[in-house]
Amino acid sequence: MLNSNIKIAIANRGEIACRIHRAIKKAGGMSVLLHSTPDENSKAFRECDETQNIGDGPSLESYLNIQ
DSSP states (O other), X not given: XXXXXXXXXXXXXXXXXXXXXXHXXXXXXXXXXXXXXXXXXXXXXXXXXXXXXXXXXOGGGTTTOOO
16 A cells, blocks of 8 residues: 555656556555646546646657657
8 A cells, every 4th residue: 555645757658657556556556647738638647547748749848758
C-alpha cells in the first residue's frame, strides 16, 4: 500500500496510462499524467488525479523530444 500523499507521474499514453493509473489508485496513491496538448481529449487525461502539460505537440516536439 502506498502513502496517500505519494504522487506518481505517468509518462505514457492510451490504455497503458489508464492501467497504470488504476494500479496507482488501487495501491492508494495519486497519479499525475504527463501529456501534450493533443492528449487532452484522452481517457487517461479524464481519469488521472492531476495532469501536467509538457508541450503543445506533436509528440515528436514534446515528450518524445529527448532534449
